[in-house]
Amino acid sequence: xxSDAWVLTALTIITAATPLVYAAIGELVVEKSGVxxxxxxxxxxxxxxxxxxxxxxxxxxxxxxxxxxxxGTTLAxxxxxxxxxxxxxxxxxxxxxxxxxxxxxxxxxQPLVGIAFKGVPExxxxxxxxxxxxxxxxxxxDLFVYGSFILVPAVAWxxxxxxxxxxxxxxxxSHDAAHALGIQVLRWRLAAILFGGCCAGIAxxxxxxxxxxxxxxxxxxxxxxxxxxxxVFATWRPGRLLLGAYLFGAISILQLHGQAVGxxxxxxxxxxxxxxxxxxxxxxxxxxxxxxxxxxPRCIGQPFYPAS
Amino acid sequence: xxxxxxxxILQSLLLVMALGSTVLSAATDDAFKVGFVYVGPVSDYGxxxxxxxxxxxxxxxxxxxxxxxxxESVDEGADxxxxxxxxxxxGHDLIFTTSFGYMNATVKVAKxxxxxxxxxxxxxxxxxxxxxxxxxxxxxxxxxxxxAGMMTETNTIGYIASFPIPEVVRGINATAIAMRKVNxxxxxxxxxxxxxxxxxxxxDAAKTLIDQGADIVMQHTDSPAPLQVAEERGVLGFxxxxxxxxxxxxxxxxxxxxxxxxxxxDRTRAAMEGxxxxxxxxxxxxxxxxxxxxxxxxxxxxxxxxxxxxxSGIVGGTIHPFQGPIRNQSGEEVVAxxxxxxxxxxxxxxxxxxxxxxxxxx
Numbered sequence: 001x002x003s004d005a006w007v008l009t010a011l012t013i014i015t016a017a018t019p020l021v022y023a024a025i026g027e028l029v030v031e032k033s034g035v036x037x038x039x040x041x042x043x044x045x046x047x048x049x050x051x052x053x054x055x056x057x058x059x060x061x062x063x064x065x066x067x068x069x070x071x072g073t074t075l076a077x078x079x080x081x082x083x084x085x086x087x088x089x090x091x092x093x094x095x096x097x098x099x100x101x102x103x104x105x106x107x108x109x110q111p112l113v114g115i116a117f118k119g120v121p122e123x124x125x126x127x128x129x130x131x132x133x134x135x136x137x138x139x140x141x142d143l144f145v146y147g148s149f150i151l152v153p154a155v156a157w158x159x160x161x162x163x164x165x166x167x168x169x170x171x172x173x174s175h176d177a178a179h180a181l182g183i184q185v186l187r188w189r190l191a192a193i194l195f196g197g198c199c200a201g202i203a204x205x206x207x208x209x210x211x212x213x214x215x216x217x218x219x220x221x222x223x224x225x226x227x228x229x230x231x232v233f234a235t236w237r238p239g240r241l242l243l244g245a246y247l248f249g250a251i252s253i254l255q256l257h258g259q260a261v262g263x264x265x266x267x268x269x270x271x272x273x274x275x276x277x278x279x280x281x282x283x284x285x286x287x288x289x290x291x292x293x294x295x296x297p298r299c300i301g302q303p304f305y306p307a308s
Numbered sequence: 309x310x311x312x313x314x315x316x317i318l319q320s321l322l323l324v325m326a327l328g329s330t331v332l333s334a335a336t337d338d339a340f341k342v343g344f345v346y347v348g349p350v351s352d353y354g355x356x357x358x359x360x361x362x363x364x365x366x367x368x369x370x371x372x373x374x375x376x377x378x379x380e381s382v383d384e385g386a387d388x389x390x391x392x393x394x395x396x397x398x399g400h401d402l403i404f405t406t407s408f409g410y411m412n413a414t415v416k417v418a419k420x421x422x423x424x425x426x427x428x429x430x431x432x433x434x435x436x437x438x439x440x441x442x443x444x445x446x447x448x449x450x451x452x453x454x455x456a457g458m459m460t461e462t463n464t465i466g467y468i469a470s471f472p473i474p475e476v477v478r479g480i481n482a483t484a485i486a487m488r489k490v491n492x493x494x495x496x497x498x499x500x501x502x503x504x505x506x507x508x509x510x511x512d513a514a515k516t517l518i519d520q521g522a523d524i525v526m527q528h529t530d531s532p533a534p535l536q537v538a539e540e541r542g543v544l545g546f547x548x549x550x551x552x553x554x555x556x557x558x559x560x561x562x563x564x565x566x567x568x569x570x571x572x573x574d575r576t577r578a579a580m581e582g583x584x585x586x587x588x589x590x591x592x593x594x595x596x597x598x599x600x601x602x603x604x605x606x607x608x609x610x611x612x613x614x615x616x617x618x619x620s621g622i623v624g625g626t627i628h629p630f631q632g633p634i635r636n637q638s639g640e641e642v643v644a645x646x647x648x649x650x651x652x653x654x655x656x657x658x659x660x661x662x663x664x665x666x667x668x669x670x
Contacts, residue, residue: 005519005521008515008519009516009519012512012516012519016512106349110351113351113352113353114351114353114554116532116536116555119540207508212507212533212536212537213536214531214532214533214536214555216351216505216507216531217349217351218381219507221503221506221507221508221509223508253512253516256499256501256512256513256516257516257520259498259666260466260497260498260499260516260665260666261497261665261666262665262666263666264667266669268502
């Protein structure tokens with residue numbers, strides 16, 4: 001390939017990774033607070049259908065994204081009601097959220113199928129966009145992609161450089177200790193869950209408004225599950241999560257490139273790689289509790305009973 | 309990569325509900341019941357959508373005398389057998405199973421329900437009460453290949469393929485042969501996405517092919533996503549199964565339109581009158597099963613004329629898309645001049661012809 005082709009490929013990888021970045025960084029914050037929400041896929045679909053509906057009716061793509069964020073947050077609120085309010089099992093509630101979201105969006109989205117949408121506008125950043133290669137890669141995108149560039153460092157800064165971030169991590173590591181210190185465990189978890197829903201909603205909006213601007217049933221096609229795997233793969237660290245998202249994106253794009261130039265790697269094998277990588281990381285994590293699992297939230301998945 | 313679908317639990321629930329309601333309707337009338345099993349959503353604007361248009365044609369033709377049911381987004385695995393069994397149990401008289409992967413399930417269920425008639429699309433296993441039918445889409449591909457060969461400037465056509473089954477391979481080969489006739493320097497790059505329907509992945513594949521120099525994108529997957537990418541990147545493409553002009557008014561050069569209406573109406577009539585027999589039907593442009601859309605205005609008169617010659621030649625029988633000499637990828641002649649490939653060979657096609665980059669996944 002020529003250098004130009006490499007740039008184009010890298011560009012495709014960045015856009016392929018963008019929905020993963022949003023969904024995974026949201027889930028990372030949720031998990032850091034000690035909650036496992038398996039409903040990412042459902043919330044993404046809710047975001048996709050809502051954003052497409054609003055964008056189609058108003059003609060304003062970014063207003064649609066806002067609606068997508070609201071829709072994701074709404075489903076997350078439902079999850080919070082079940083798990084924090086009624087102390088339902090997080091795994092069961094999360095799975096039902098995905099199943100419910102898939103069915104509900106298929107139903108609500110029926111009138112939207114077969115409608116074309118022109119996509120959201122891109123904004124080239126003056127001066128920087130003119131820099132060869134770098135300008136093309138990083139400074140000629142739509143707002144979704146810029147947002148993903150900013151979001152991950154912002155979350156990292158929040159988690160590790162602010163008091164609020166410290167509190168959130170404390171809630172996730174030991175809710176009893178946090179409770180004893182007078183921290184409102186459920187409120188912090190609620191906030192984290194809503195943030196996760198908002199991010200998943202935006203991830204879905206990106207797919208429906210920018211990546212392949214249309215609505216079809218189940219259009220996320222498992223990307224929510226990849227995002228969940230990505231959080232584990234990143235061992236709950238935002239920086240690694242960003243790398244992982246681009247790595248997973250690169251795998252999915254490069255396997256297509258490999259085929260087009262005639263490389264003989266079974267594409268199913270490449271499709272399996274993100275999950276394989278996650279399993280390897282899981283094994284490493286359980287082998288080396290000290291170092292690798294340092295960032296894993298200790299209370300993940302456990303319900304918190306304020307009375308105890 | 310993206311195959312985990314817990315939605316099937318919900319789908320099954322909905323299915324049980326839907327089938328429950330058809331049981332109720334069966335109790336109130338004794339109309340002839342026709343069932344359809346679809347691999348995608350009826351709203352895919354491609355393959356499944358066109359089958360559903362055929363279903364509606366049956367309703368329009370027979371009115372009250374027929375009721376139709378469909379079950380959409382049925383996986384080609386174990387799900388299919390369960391759905392088919394349920395449809396047969398609910399008193400459907402004729403059932404159309406509209407994807408290759410339903411073949412074994414269809415034959416198996418048909419054995420348990422000898423009074424129910426089954427029609428399986430694109431397969432090759434028949435029985436007393438199982439017919440097969442398909443369209444000679446490769447004839448349509450030959451017309452599109454002619455247009456592609458004449459209009460490509462980079463001499464590279466990108467082809468997004470679903471699964472390496474003979475049906476898909478035949479389409480790629482028919483395109484390549486027609487393309488090389490008008491442009492011996494052109495080549496086809498194929499990307500297999502291992503799905504019939506995943507818009508984002510199909511879009512990824514389209515971007516990949518365009519990044520690698522393709523200026524025309526062709527697809528054998530069902531969503532309009534590749535055409536949307538073509539439109540956005542300013543390259544050209546072809547619709548798949550139905551007219552996808554709304555998604556890509558500039559990019560869609562031409563499209564193959566599947567037309568099952570005539571066949572579905574005929575077979576339903578035969579089943580109602582008792583003259584239904586197990587047959588194998590394979591119809592093409594001539595019979596109207598393979599249709600076309602409008603030519604895009606960017607196509608020059610020369611190109612249009614060349615495409616029309618191929619089309620009318622196929623209809624008139626003077627042109628066969630697999631007419632010798634045909635060479636395989638390594639340059640060996642597989643069909644001598646003057647010969648054409650038999651249907652039997654076409655149905656089992658498992659090699660690439662000259663002009664295709666890469667090797668066929670086994």
